[in-house]
Amino acid sequence: MNQPHPRLPEFKYYQPKSSKEAVDFLTKHADQSRPYAGGTDCFNQIRDKRIHPKYLVDLKSIEGFRKIKFDPKKGLTIGAAVPLNKIISHPKVLEYYPVLIEAAREVGGYQLRNRAALVGNLCNASPCGDTIGPCLTYRSKVHIVGPDGRHEVDLKDFFEGPGKTCLQSDEIVESISFPIPQLGTRGTYQSIGRNKLGDLAIAAVTVLGYEKIDSSSGYEFLLTLTAVAPTVIFVESAQDILKTEPINHSTLEQAALACAEACKPIDDIRSSAHYRRDMIQMLALRGLEKTCGLLNLPL
Amino acid sequence: MELIKIQVTVNGSKEILEVPPNLSLLNMLRENLTLTGTKSGCEAGECGACTVLLEGEPVNSCMVLAVECSGLSVETIEGLSQEEPMKKLQKAFMDLNAIQCGFCTPGMLISAFALLRRNPDPSDEEIKIALLGNLCRCTGYERIISAVKKAARR
Numbered sequence: 535m536n537q538p539h540p541r542l543p544e545f546k547y548y549q550p551k552s553s554k555e556a557v558d559f560l561t562k563h564a565d566q567s568r569p570y571a572g573g574t575d576c577f578n579q580i581r582d583k584r585i586h587p588k589y590l591v592d593l594k595s596i597e598g599f600r601k602i603k604f605d606p607k608k609g610l611t612i613g614a615a616v617p618l619n620k621i622i623s624h625p626k627v628l629e630y631y632p633v634l635i636e637a638a639r640e641v642g643g644y645q646l647r648n649r650a651a652l653v654g655n656l657c658n659a660s661p662c663g664d665t666i667g668p669c670l671t672y673r674s675k676v677h678i679v680g681p682d683g684r685h686e687v688d689l690k691d692f693f694e695g696p697g698k699t700c701l702q703s704d705e706i707v708e709s710i711s712f713p714i715p716q717l718g719t720r721g722t723y724q725s726i727g728r729n730k731l732g733d734l735a736i737a738a739v740t741v742l743g744y745e746k747i748d749s750s751s752g753y754e755f756l757l758t759l760t761a762v763a764p765t766v767i768f769v770e771s772a773q774d775i776l777k778t779e780p781i782n783h784s785t786l787e788q789a790a791l792a793c794a795e796a797c798k799p800i801d802d803i804r805s806s807a808h809y810r811r812d813m814i815q816m817l818a819l820r821g822l823e824k825t826c827g828l829l830n831l832p833l
Numbered sequence: 834m835e836l837i838k839i840q841v842t843v844n845g846s847k848e849i850l851e852v853p854p855n856l857s858l859l860n861m862l863r864e865n866l867t868l869t870g871t872k873s874g875c876e877a878g879e880c881g882a883c884t885v886l887l888e889g890e891p892v893n894s895c896m897v898l899a900v901e902c903s904g905l906s907v908e909t910i911e912g913l914s915q916e917e918p919m920k921k922l923q924k925a926f927m928d929l930n931a932i933q934c935g936f937c938t939p940g941m942l943i944s945a946f947a948l949l950r951r952n953p954d955p956s957d958e959e960i961k962i963a964l965l966g967n968l969c970r971c972t973g974y975e976r977i978i979s980a981v982k983k984a985a986r987r
Contacts, residue, residue, distance in 0.1 A: 545854055547837065572896075643881060644944065644947075646896065
């Protein structure tokens, strides 16, 4: 039978049953291996000849890697191979981290989200990955295991540039954890893409806001920007404005402008840098207005 | 290349196969089992022509390795055609001419089938969201959405 598309090139397949087995294997074959969870990015990178692994290390069978755990004091822990649809349909994620669901719904079609894993998305470290903004804004941590044991890293320190993380080639991420958000936290994920079919974002903004007695405005807002810098970034200048100035339309506009000034967009196949900057300002304002509405904060 | 022995249940029947690691579930179904109802489109997880059910959930079979399916169950358009609500969906697609070239139809039907199983009375918006990962280059989607609604109401 004629092949309409080239097959995946040859590789060997390894399915560890524990983190230790995975790390031992990666230690032995560090630069020839590619660990993966859902495979939705990895297989395309192999097909496009962007990576050439000798071994694919399938993490889905490791005990606990497909579990979501929730503790009312400690928060949420999502195993490295949990597919996005499981996160989207989890009642505690909806109750405590709804903005993560908003963003996860932007990834691919329904059937792709049955395979694509949140942690895989993070490890790919695309500056336009939809789920990264909410994970950062909810102040998540990644739990890493390597030959020297386990350690955790704040997600904000995990990314080093487009496609680059602090993960070593003999390490894997076991899970991502989220603390319980401040009581009454509300927020939104606002993005635009070229189409509605889960195309990567041209620009996106994550906003979370909550009441804070000791700030001058009475509120604190957290803002991250997606697809407009080498990594997803917090905008401290905008956050400071919203902490110190009374919250009204003019303050929101100032904060949105601060977002446009803080970003460092590039021209690429999805958009021009100029358009991205304009859209960030618009999305930030829209996200802040929506969040204020959800907080019942009159403007 | 090394071959890996897998046991996979396809449309209710147990299959024991020896497959290379780089064989996708899509190619396993089409070539090893000659189940050509599942179509090969973009092979990048975007068009949905290759959608099948894996453990009852729709997946892009181009984005799944055959070796990952060992011990799991796969259902394709061939196996589901006698089940409800697939029969209703197929009739509604024919009645409303929701098919032109037909290439996207098996994947479209599987996604619609999975939707109706988890939500027997979906709204237009819910149908659009469920079928977002299935591209059709002919119909313009309106008739497909109408057909899914019609099947849901039967």
